[in-house]
Amino acid sequence: MMLTCKEASRLVSQGLDRKLGFGQRVALRVHLAICDGCTNFRNQVAFLRRAVKQLDSKNS
Amino acid sequence: MSEFRARVEGERAYLLRYAALQLRDTAAAEDAVQETLLAALAGEAGFAGRSNLRTWLTGILKHKIVDAIRRMSRESPLPAEEELDALFDATGHWIEAPRAWPDPDASLTQKQFFAVLEDCLAKLPAKTSQAFMMREHMGFETTDICKELAVTPTHCWVLLHRARLALRLCLEMNWFGNK
Numbered sequence: 001m002m003l004t005c006k007e008a009s010r011l012v013s014q015g016l017d018r019k020l021g022f023g024q025r026v027a028l029r030v031h032l033a034i035c036d037g038c039t040n041f042r043n044q045v046a047f048l049r050r051a052v053k054q055l056d057s058k059n060s
Numbered sequence: 061m062s063e064f065r066a067r068v069e070g071e072r073a074y075l076l077r078y079a080a081l082q083l084r085d086t087a088a089a090e091d092a093v094q095e096t097l098l099a100a101l102a103g104e105a106g107f108a109g110r111s112n113l114r115t116w117l118t119g120i121l122k123h124k125i126v127d128a129i130r131r132m133s134r135e136s137p138l139p140a141e142e143e144l145d146a147l148f149d150a151t152g153h154w155i156e157a158p159r160a161w162p163d164p165d166a167s168l169t170q171k172q173f174f175a176v177l178e179d180c181l182a183k184l185p186a187k188t189s190q191a192f193m194m195r196e197h198m199g200f201e202t203t204d205i206c207k208e209l210a211v212t213p214t215h216c217w218v219l220l221h222r223a224r225l226a227l228r229l230c231l232e233m234n235w236f237g238n239k
Contacts, residue, residue, distance in 0.1 A: 004152025013221035017195065017202045037157025044228045047164045051177060052196040054168060056078055056118060 003031045008038045013045060064107075068100050071117050078118060081178060082125050082193045084186040088132065092124040099124075122198060129190050130208050147225060158228060161236045173235060180230035184223055191216060192223035 003011070008031040011024055020028070032039050075096060079089035099120050100107070110116050149155050167173040181189055191209055194200045200208075206216040 004148070005154045005157070006148040006152040009154075009225070010217075010221055013224050014217050017217055017220055036160075037154045040158040040160050041228065044158060044161060044164070044231075045224045047161070048224060048227055048231075049196050050165070051168060051173075052193070053199075055081075055174060055177065055197055 003027050005035060005038055009041050012038065012042045016045060064104055065101060067113055068097055071114055072097065074114065075117060075121055079121060079125055081181060082190065083128055084189055088128045092121060092128050095124045096121040126208060176235045180227050183230060184226055188219050188223045191219040195220055
């Protein structure tokens, strides 16, 4: 199954909120291997998670 | 006024900002903070021995915020589901693909970064921002967020995904793009 960026970004996001199925994980890995935009998106939402966790301690 | 009471009152402004950021409703935020301060004063013994008053108060406030979100969800219907189509072309490719952010974690030491992040959060629709903060800041499981917001799991994931797409775009425009 070939994912579009729209589908891949959705799976990247869902992967932070639930366990993806095996087929979804494989399809996503294949897509990320060839797609810089979605790889950057994945790194950025992981960064967002780190940043938002620190929101109250850093911003008083 | 007792010393404890004065110290608790001193945290009111901070707690209000914290609650307003997550609830996006000034009146609801004020109510949540008021309930928190009352609970704190009634429960002074619970604080005894803890080192950080703000952390303790914020812990109480988080429960009040969840209560408020639960009440608001019951009262307000879901906004119509917008599409994220604007970010992708007809074949599902990014119209403008995310570019790499050089050393993003260096921003985590900068106060100004968190002010920008707060502004970006404030631009999200209320329910989107509530779902995102419950997940990423408070660390709720998605199933619990769906329950509190009274939405289906699929809708919950859409809210979270939409929040992430919008926030990364906002940070790129207002922070990382300018560096």
